Amino acid sequence: MTTSKTDKLAKRLADHGRHLFVYHQIWTNQVVYSLERSMNNNQCLKQLTFAGKKTLPSALRKDMWRPLLTATFPSTSQGLSAFRKLRELRMLHEHNWEHPNPEAQKLPEKKQRGFIIMDQKANSIADLAWVLRHQEELGVKKQQQNEREQNRIREELLALAKEAQDGGLPLLEQSLKDQEATVEMMKQLQKEGGDDAPSRKVIGDKLVALKAMRLRHQKMLAADEVINLAKSTALGQSAALEARGSASPDSVDLTVEPPEIFYHPPIGSRQNKRRTPAQQVPQYTAEGVVIRWTNPLDAEFAAEWPAAVRHDAAGLARHTAAPIDKEPAFYVQEMIERNTSSKYTQLREERARAAEESDGEDIEIDDAEYERLMGKSAAELRA
Template sequence: MPRNLARLRFRAPKPLRPLNIARIQPEDHTTLHQRLRAHAADLSKPQTPLSLHVVVNPKWKQQPGKKPFRMSYKPHTVRDLVDPEAAAKHGQIIYVFANIKTNQVIYSLNELLDQYHLDQLPFIGKHSKPATIRPDEWKPHCVITFPVAEQGLQAFRKLREFRHLHETSWDKTNPEWIRLTPHQRMRKIMDQVANTSADLAEVLSSQQQQSVEMRKKAVEHEKKSLRLMKTMWAEAEALAKDDRDASNPKWLEQQIRNIDWQFGTKRNRDEADTKRLQAAKEGHEVRLRRVLRARKYMAKLKEVEDTAEFRKMQEEYASKAAPATGVDVEAKLKTLRRELALERDLTKVLHRSQEDAAETMGAKEAEITQLEDALIATLQADARDHPITRSILPTSFKKQHPQPFTMDVEIKWADLRDAECALGKWPAPVVHDTLVLRSSRQDVEFLNPEQYKVTVTDDVQAMLKSLEKQALEAQGLYEEPVAASETDKTGVWKYVPEVKNPFKRAEA
């Protein structure tokens, strides 16, 4: 294998050419056979690359400061196995690679390793840090898929921090480590495969606990927004329906014009009079803006309330709020959260696996989620929640609150036995699966030369029969062959009479 990455080339299979025999004369059977045999050979070639690439080619990836150059095809990578549609955002997938010789681990947000990934590895001794990325020494270890990119980026940062601690902050007073030779100690520190599974389980467990607090904050933020929205709409409605002169836009505009005229008179040139008139003008302008804004919002709300979409949303809110009717939701939520926290503490103290307590904790989390959704739906129905009604909120409340973390995480392992290094510590909802690195080879049938010739000949004969059928159908001379019945006798047997079973028991 070359050590220079610039010498690597990603060789992709040529695209399948369509079969075109329109220019071949019907009498030219030799050319027809040659064209069909070539097409059968093209069909036999695999349409996806058989090799999985781990190292990036600098000529495929656009480099900063250089001329934009990009090859016409993309190499076959791990992402094609995990995310074939390329729908995941940056940070949603973490790719973990391991060194075949030293078991060093590299975390990456890209599906291909590049030279800058070696900056993750610290120098702890001679030959502890590779000089370059070699494609024959690195292999995919596992791929972690998160539901949102923010959760994946946080896990990526924590995994790198944990790995750095393992490599630089090992126990320097441990007798087992002290009696090792420097080379043996270095090789032991470099082996991070087992630590990777333990770190990943710890990160996911901490995110599971963090998701409870994040959801709690998101619920509180939503409650504040809905209550503020209800208050602001009540004030806007009262201001829009006020019939006094102080809420009449024409009267306010007239007062502002009068104040502008008074600024020009000689008797109002004192500093005190100027400040008084300026304050009165600013007050009228603020009042005018509030009145016009309130009337505009009420006109929009009146248009929205007459639509079927608004009525349908209110019905959905009412149906979601059914579990909260006749129940002190706030008190019940406090009790359930206290019980859930106690269950988690007991799991840690008794050193139980999370799979054992998953059923109890899952039921309580589902009940808490249901009550929180019902409480939010009650406030939404009361505040007439709609994109138009939310437009009255200040900018700080219009911003979307961070989405709570969930455990809809999938880990695909190159060797599923690596997950056993953290057995009993994985959160129950996490899905473990196998990363099939040779899936492109599994779909390909490898034949010896004799079998290949026979297969190509059979394909050519099948295509010839199909072409003959199409030609006869175009002339209207094709007849469907009559299939022989299974009961019809053929050969000599059709002359032999049918004899009943002589050994069958007679019946009266």
């Protein structure tokens, strides 16, 4: 595999989930979602719901499906979440559909019910707008939660550092030794047995308290070290600024990054270890979401879109969505040139050039020239 192909494959895997391609059936308005630019027959057929006789094809016909839109998300996790949510909502629409005439006394006929269930184009667009609004709300809540957590961690760090500077570290170490001795004594008493032997529950509670004390000791050591390092760094910066004659309190960096130990959950809780800021999953946001429409008027099927979402035109396309990394084609000739293979274009230009040189005589391309232009063996063509 060449380097260019390897790079393309790596980029494709890294972007898997960032782009969501939506296709619709031009007659029935059935909708399928795809994470690839071209529709996969088996994967797309699994998304279609049986709505009656002849409503589920054995294979997809490309001439019956058109790109509806292409949504690009800031992160792969947000795109995959939207993909999963959209499929769930579409299934909900197909199983909980509304009667087209609320005043009707009976259900529609079987054939009409099939058309109602298959017609999901407007629902899918409205679902996408709802998913984006929901993700934006989740992102705001998650950001507020992270800010509260960071403030709590900083307050804990400063409190432990102050306690360590006030002489609390030796006292905590002594208490830790006493607690360890108490636990060992209780274990020995339980091993010997007797009426005064402590129960397992009591020993377990003591062990939990001992672990919490050890965690507090580690946090106090880390907080004291971080604060002392920040102070020495600030003093060095202040001295350097005074030497240059530009000393200012605002120019001294007093940023303190909490150590990783402060992200450890409380002892006794069933929570998993909290992620550090560098390990945080990207937050959901509407910033950076781009929707490219084959027909921009389809966006009106949704009542409201998040203000940060950008809407663009995808340009002309036939059976496959337009490339993400290329400018949209708004003329037929541009679309043809974009979809035409570069090897075929080069071969056609070579034949045209040879025709001009031969003054209208028949042109023959030898095997070596054919292999150079097409990358295929001429012997395979004759076989």
